[in-house]
Amino acid sequence: xxxxxxxxxxxxxxxxxxxxxxxxxxxxxxxxxxxxEAMPASGAGIDLAPDGSVTVGPAFRELERAWIAGVAAMAxxxxxxxxxxxxxxxxxxxxxxxxxxxxxxxxxVGVRCDAETAAAREVARGNRITGMAAxxxxxxxxxxxxxxVVDTTRTEALDCAREIARHVP
Amino acid sequence: xxxxxxxxxxxxxxxxxxxxxxxxxxxxxxxxxxxxEAMPASGAGIDLAPDGSVTVGPAFRELERAWIAGVAAMAxxxxxxxxxxxxxxxxxxxxxxxxxxxxxxxxxVGVRCDAETAAAREVARGNRITGMAAxxxxxxxxxxxxxxVVDTTRTEALDCAREIARHVP
Amino acid sequence: xxxxxxxxxxxxxxxxxxxxxxxxxxxxxxxxxxxxEAMPASGAGIDLAPDGSVTVGPAFRELERAWIAGVAAMAxxxxxxxxxxxxxxxxxxxxxxxxxxxxxxxxxVGVRCDAETAAAREVARGNRITGMAAxxxxxxxxxxxxxxVVDTTRTEALDCAREIARHVP
Amino acid sequence: xxxxxxxxxxxxxxxxxxxxxxxxxxxxxxxxxxxxEAMPASGAGIDLAPDGSVTVGPAFRELERAWIAGVAAMAxxxxxxxxxxxxxxxxxxxxxxxxxxxxxxxxxVGVRCDAETAAAREVARGNRITGMAAxxxxxxxxxxxxxxVVDTTRTEALDCAREIARHVP
Numbered sequence: 066x067x068x069x070x071x072x073x074x075x076x077x078x079x080x081x082x083x084x085x086x087x088x089x090x091x092x093x094x095x096x097x098x099x100x101x102e103a104m105p106a107s108g109a110g111i112d113l114a115p116d117g118s119v120t121v122g123p124a125f126r127e128l129e130r131a132w133i134a135g136v137a138a139m140a141x142x143x144x145x146x147x148x149x150x151x152x153x154x155x156x157x158x159x160x161x162x163x164x165x166x167x168x169x170x171x172x173x174v175g176v177r178c179d180a181e182t183a184a185a186r187e188v189a190r191g192n193r194i195t196g197m198a199a200x201x202x203x204x205x206x207x208x209x210x211x212x213x214v215v216d217t218t219r220t221e222a223l224d225c226a227r228e229i230a231r232h233v234p
Numbered sequence: 235x236x237x238x239x240x241x242x243x244x245x246x247x248x249x250x251x252x253x254x255x256x257x258x259x260x261x262x263x264x265x266x267x268x269x270x271e272a273m274p275a276s277g278a279g280i281d282l283a284p285d286g287s288v289t290v291g292p293a294f295r296e297l298e299r300a301w302i303a304g305v306a307a308m309a310x311x312x313x314x315x316x317x318x319x320x321x322x323x324x325x326x327x328x329x330x331x332x333x334x335x336x337x338x339x340x341x342x343v344g345v346r347c348d349a350e351t352a353a354a355r356e357v358a359r360g361n362r363i364t365g366m367a368a369x370x371x372x373x374x375x376x377x378x379x380x381x382x383v384v385d386t387t388r389t390e391a392l393d394c395a396r397e398i399a400r401h402v403p
Numbered sequence: 404x405x406x407x408x409x410x411x412x413x414x415x416x417x418x419x420x421x422x423x424x425x426x427x428x429x430x431x432x433x434x435x436x437x438x439x440e441a442m443p444a445s446g447a448g449i450d451l452a453p454d455g456s457v458t459v460g461p462a463f464r465e466l467e468r469a470w471i472a473g474v475a476a477m478a479x480x481x482x483x484x485x486x487x488x489x490x491x492x493x494x495x496x497x498x499x500x501x502x503x504x505x506x507x508x509x510x511x512v513g514v515r516c517d518a519e520t521a522a523a524r525e526v527a528r529g530n531r532i533t534g535m536a537a538x539x540x541x542x543x544x545x546x547x548x549x550x551x552v553v554d555t556t557r558t559e560a561l562d563c564a565r566e567i568a569r570h571v572p
Numbered sequence: 573x574x575x576x577x578x579x580x581x582x583x584x585x586x587x588x589x590x591x592x593x594x595x596x597x598x599x600x601x602x603x604x605x606x607x608x609e610a611m612p613a614s615g616a617g618i619d620l621a622p623d624g625s626v627t628v629g630p631a632f633r634e635l636e637r638a639w640i641a642g643v644a645a646m647a648x649x650x651x652x653x654x655x656x657x658x659x660x661x662x663x664x665x666x667x668x669x670x671x672x673x674x675x676x677x678x679x680x681v682g683v684r685c686d687a688e689t690a691a692a693r694e695v696a697r698g699n700r701i702t703g704m705a706a707x708x709x710x711x712x713x714x715x716x717x718x719x720x721v722v723d724t725t726r727t728e729a730l731d732c733a734r735e736i737a738r739h740v741p
Contacts, residue, residue: 079696082275086695091278091293093301099268106251106529109260124260131313132262138307144300185730188593189586191444219726223692248527255526275698354561357424358417360613388557392523420613429616429631431639437606444589447598462598469651470600476645482638 066140066169067229068148068162069096070209071176072201073117074187076217076225080176081147083226088233093139096149100132117196119153130161137165151201156208174229175206175214182218235309235338236398237317237331238265239378240345241370242286243356245386245394249345250316252395257402262308265318269301286365288322299330306334320370325377343398344375344383351387404478404507405567406486406500407434408547409514410539411455412525414555414563418514419485421564426571431477434487438470455534457491468499475503489539494546512567513544513552520556573647573676574599574736575655575669577716578683579708580624581694583724583732587683588654590733595740600646603656607639624703626660637668644672658708663715681736682713682721689725 067084071077081094101111110124140146152158159173178186180202187198213232215225236253240246250263270280279293309315321327328342347355349371356367382401384394405422409415419432439449448460478484490496497511516524518540525536551570553563574591578584588601608618617631647653659665666680685693687709694705720739722732 076696079693082698083692083696085274085698086276091274091297093269093272093297095272099272100262103262103264103268105254105260106531107255108531128260128262128313131308131311134311135304135306135308135313137304139300139304142300142303144297144304182728185590185728186586189583189590189729191589191592193444193446221689221692222696245527248524251529252523252527254529275700277700351559354421354559355417358414358421358560360420360423362613362615390520390523391527423612424614429612429635431607431610431635433610437610438600441600441602441606443592443598445593466598466600466651469646469649472649473642473644473646473651475642477638477642480638480641482635482642 066146066148066166067092067172067174067233068150068166069174069176070150070152070159070205071178072151072183072198072205074183074190074198075176075178075202076186076222077149077176079222080215080217080225080229081149083223084147084229087223087226087230088145090145092145092147094147094149095136095139097151098149100129104128113194113197115194117194117198117200119197121153133162133165137169140166140169152205152209153201155205158205159209170234172213172229172232173209173211175209175211176225177206177214177216177218178202179218235315235317235335236261236341236343236402237319237335238343238345239319239321239328239374240347241320241352241367241372241374243352243359243367244345244347244371245355245391246318246345248391249384249386249394249398250318252392253316253398256392256395256399257314259314261314261316263316263318264305264308266320267318269298273297282363282366284363286363286367286369288366290322302331302334306338309335309338321374321378322370324374327374328378339403341382341398341401342378342380344378344380345394346375346383346385346387347371348387404484404486404504405430405510405512405571406488406504407512407514408488408490408497408543409516410489410521410536410543412521412528412536413514413516413540414524414560415487415514417560418553418555418563418567419487421561422485422567425561425564425568426483428483430483430485432485432487433474435489436487438467442466451532451535453532455532455536455538457535459491471500471503475507478504478507490543490547491539493543496543497547508572510551510567510570511547511549513547513549514563515544515552515554515556516540517556573653573655573673574679574681574740575657575673576603576681576683577657577659577666577712578685579658579690579705579712581690581697581705582683582685582709583693583729584656584683586729587722587724587732587736588656590730591654591736594730594733594737595652597652599652599654601654601656602643602646604658605656607636611635620701620704622701624701624705624707626704628660640669640672644676647673647676659712659716660708662712665712666716677741679720679736679739680716680718682716682718683732684713684721684723684725685709686725
């Protein structure tokens with residue numbers, strides 16, 4: 066199992082797709098985006114303010130806890146999974162995942178990108194709301210520990226993926 | 235947990251979104267589309283022929299088995315989940331889910347739609363490849379048993395969802 | 404040229420795709436959605452309120468005027484075009500199009516759908532903001548004149564398209 | 573009017589969105605993707621082979637000619653338009669646009685990206701079919717003349733957009 070953690074527009078999804086391409090075997094990619102897509106359109110306790118800050122309520126926390134348990138169970142059942150995550154709570158978020166993934170082989174990967182570059186890429190993606198990239202660039206790595214750290218500021222997603230793949234047993 | 239089973243273009247996804255709107259509490263919707271989206275772009279053992287027939291290989295079966303185990307674990311961990319599924323193997327597919335969901339409260343829902351109407355809706359969705367709707371309309375229900383059956387041929391998704399919601403404890 | 408006018412969730416886009424499938428020759432489909440997609444993410448003078456009402460400012464009007472002129476020029480240059488439109492201003496909107504399309508062969512098509520049914524389909528589409536369907540169901544037809552009127556409340560998009568196709572010279 | 577020309581995965585779309593953000597006034601972005609989206613699902617004479625090579629037939633050429641005339645008319649009617657294009661025919665493609673845009677103020681922009689880097693980004697985008705990026709990287713610039721050339725290999729889209737914006741009157 067590979068857990069990618071990085072802020073919005075840091076390039077995690079591109080790395081995840083590249084990992085699926087360079088790794089032997091078929092890997093699934095699941096992550097925050099999958100969970101949000103699965104939630105009711107009304108939102109279920111996650112809110113995005115006009116300045117790009119994200120607030121998460123208890124209803125979302127409950128769903129997320131079950132989601133993490135489910136992804137862990139997929140891995141335990143033999144699926145190779147790339148998790149594409151945003152640790153909004155930093156070390157605390159990692160702790161939640163670490164507990165759920167106990168006993169599984171996990172490669173923790175930090176996906177870094179300079180705040181300014183991530184903000185520029187957010188504009189290039191045409192998001193209606195901007196600000197998330199800059200706000201999350203440092204926040205999500207606070208107190209988190211990694212096996213590998215890649216930085217997309219000056220390295221292509223495919224090269225980052227190759228570097229990560231070297232650490233996959 | 236609610237498991238919706240129906241062929242392509244039978245209207246399952248619309249019903250799932252309506253269920254998320256009419257049911258109290260926040261329900262997650264996960265399904266075949268989520269799994270396929272999570273797989274490598276190269277496909278991992280699921281192939282769609284130009285006539286709309288779908289062939290599934292052993293690599294896909296392996297991933298699917300782990301996927302089902304994971305979705306079951308989410309429900310066991312307390313998440314309310316609508317599963318939006320296509321039982322390509324009919325009774326055998328249901329059996330796989332039934333085994334994984336053992337001990338959980340499950341409402342089995344058949345989503346029917348006349349083959350001709352489903353094929354017409356497939357054209358309206360603008361899919362590049364057509365034929366799936368007609369081929370799957372009967373196939374996916376073969377030998378499957380349900381708690382509720384709805385038919386979208388002449389009933390709106392929202393009304394189907396309300397009918398299903400009446401059976402949710 | 405075929406101009407489809409109807410409210411949000413009335414089924415215009417599905418009819419447009421079916422027309423592209425049933426008509427001989429290759430037809431382009433362009434419409435309000437194309438224009439909005441082409442605009443800056445910041446919006447350029449079109450606003451969607453939480454109750455589903457749409458407000459259009461002068462900046463949008465300017466772009467729309469040029470957009471209509473361009474679509475007319477495509478048709479004049481020989482392209483067969485299905486226009487998928489929402490006449491928020493009713494007769495006045497039609498007038499703007501009629502002026503631009505002067506001299507071209509145009510089939511004006513009203514796409515109707517009961518307000519309640521359109522609102523139900525809006526829920527099934529999982530839009531974050533609901534209310535547009537109900538608000539626009541009557542509004543967009545006010546004072547507009549048609550060559551053909553179809554009603555998607557109880558007729559599939561493909562059958563509506565076949566009915567429209569019978570009026571295409 | 574700004575015409576961006578570059579191969580698949582060269583970063584044109586990101587630059588177009590950044591231009592919409594950095595330029596004063598509201599600019600529309602239209603391009604090859606808009607045209608392909610507007611065409612029938614069956615394709616209308618444009619084919620993508622498994623190796624990523626694109627073949628264009630006479631039906632597509634006809635639609636494209638009308639499309640170009642229409643975009644030119646939008647600009648003539650006062651719209652500020654960023655055209656996001658792939659000159660598959662190199663100088664010949666530019667010639668077609670140049671003729672249609674005669675009399676309009678046009679900034680011709682080449683968007684370059686090393687073939688290897690574009691190919692890497694194609695993998696990161698998760699396209700089912702790869703090969704287009706590498707094949708088009710040089711091809712689309714053959715014999716084309718520009719007012720500005722940007723290179724996304726080592727420059728962010730937002731910086732490229734700022735460089736281009738300096739040349740907009």
